[in-house]
Amino acid sequence: MIRVGIVGASGYTGVELARILSTHPEVEITVATSRQYAGKPLSEVFPSLRDRVQVVCENLQPDELKDRADFFFTAVPHKTAMDIVPPLLAAGKKVVDLSADFRIRDVAVYEQWYQAHSSPELVRQAVYGLPELYRDQICKADLVANPGCYPTSVILGLAPLVRNHLIDPGTLIIDSKSGTTGAGRSASVATLYCEVADGFRPYKVGGSHRHIPEMEQELSALSGNQVTISFTPHLLPVNRGILSTMYARLEKPMTTQALQELYETTYGDEYFVRVCPQPALPATQHVRGSNCCDLAVSLDERTGRVIVMAAIDNIVKGASGQAVQNMNLMLGLAENTGLEGAPFFP
Ligand SMILES: NC(=O)C1=CN([C@@H]2O[C@H](COP(=O)(O)OP(=O)(O)OC[C@H]3O[C@@H](n4cnc5c(N)ncnc54)[C@H](OP(=O)(O)O)[C@@H]3O)[C@@H](O)[C@H]2O)C=CC1
Numbered sequence: 001m002i003r004v005g006i007v008g009a010s011g012y013t014g015v016e017l018a019r020i021l022s023t024h025p026e027v028e029i030t031v032a033t034s035r036q037y038a039g040k041p042l043s044e045v046f047p048s049l050r051d052r053v054q055v056v057c058e059n060l061q062p063d064e065l066k067d068r069a070d071f072f073f074t075a076v077p078h079k080t081a082m083d084i085v086p087p088l089l090a091a092g093k094k095v096v097d098l099s100a101d102f103r104i105r106d107v108a109v110y111e112q113w114y115q116a117h118s119s120p121e122l123v124r125q126a127v128y129g130l131p132e133l134y135r136d137q138i139c140k141a142d143l144v145a146n147p148g149c150y151p152t153s154v155i156l157g158l159a160p161l162v163r164n165h166l167i168d169p170g171t172l173i174i175d176s177k178s179g180t181t182g183a184g185r186s187a188s189v190a191t192l193y194c195e196v197a198d199g200f201r202p203y204k205v206g207g208s209h210r211h212i213p214e215m216e217q218e219l220s221a222l223s224g225n226q227v228t229i230s231f232t233p234h235l236l237p238v239n240r241g242i243l244s245t246m247y248a249r250l251e252k253p254m255t256t257q258a259l260q261e262l263y264e265t266t267y268g269d270e271y272f273v274r275v276c277p278q279p280a281l282p283a284t285q286h287v288r289g290s291n292c293c294d295l296a297v298s299l300d301e302r303t304g305r306v307i308v309m310a311a312i313d314n315i316v317k318g319a320s321g322q323a324v325q326n327m328n329l330m331l332g333l334a335e336n337t338g339l340e341g342a343p344f345f346p
């Protein structure tokens, strides 16, 4: 069995990693960290893990952690991971970092949106962990930067159109909605029950969300030209799920059938990307608890705009499930090991 460590096990992505890894046939969780819950079994912090996960939370520094596992997930806030990852890599461990710290290849852009980077040399070494785009590099990587939740839905949704220059990127509008687990488990007024339940609101409007540079980086790489997007996130009164709806003007007229064939051809061999048959549309409840990304493409013939819809579970394909998918590739395991389960519905 491969020994796996979860750094930041007491957060929402941490508990989801523990849940997925608890039934993974090739790994065992040998260490889990949390400062607040040090000394407590993880199954006491999350009773959902009772009798399934035995590990006890510890408050450990990276130097104390490194001999306790062969493979690490860092599921801590951005700006924190950049100081935890380097000693683990120096000790010869492989790491999937769930934060944003190693996702942005241009350090100056990272520093503009986040803060000064303490390990810029590792940014160059990191591979962006979207397996459907970077599978070969991920297989050889020691450090994988797991994508953000919104970018996972958006990049998978737009890749076929952008790569083939079928849309005018200047007309791209991305409208995304996320469940509240996306905001993490720390207490804050914005995520109190009364602030979220029974309502629906946009936030970080006007190009201020920090996932914008990540999406632009990947869409620009696919296009070969700079892509600049309009992106508005919204907070849904549900625990899990992201639905992104993306609009752009087609460069030349296309039929719905041609668009459908493009998506089916692009993703036909992908286990986790499911292209909905026409006229079905994706929904967050159809991917819940799974590593699936459901896509649909539609044509607005009146305006010449194409509409792409993508649904994921933000803490599975948007975080911990994708992190395990990356681990499987990095360890030479079948990519879907431990992730084969169907979504749970209703
Ligand atoms: N939630 C989501 O849908 C997604 C999250 N992500 C990213 O994954 C990472 C984890 O997210 P999430 O689980 O939601 O966050 P949470 O806030 O729920 O959990 C954060 C975890 O990190 C630990 N932690 C916090 N600060 C520190 C620190 N300074 N040193 C060591 N440990 C620390 C916390 O435990 P303690 O305070 O007890 O030490 C906790 O276990 C973040 O970078 C986030 O941006 C990425 C995609 C989607």
Ligand SMILES: CC(=O)N[C@@H](CCC(=O)OP(=O)(O)O)C(=O)O
Residues within 6 Å of the ligand: 078, 098, 099, 100, 147, 148, 149, 150, 178, 179, 180, 181, 182, 183, 184, 211, 233, 235
């Ligand atoms: C609903 C909600 O608040 N979502 C978070 C994004 C989720 C996330 O974890 O993004 P990173 O991995 O890049 O930190 C937000 O908008 O900031």
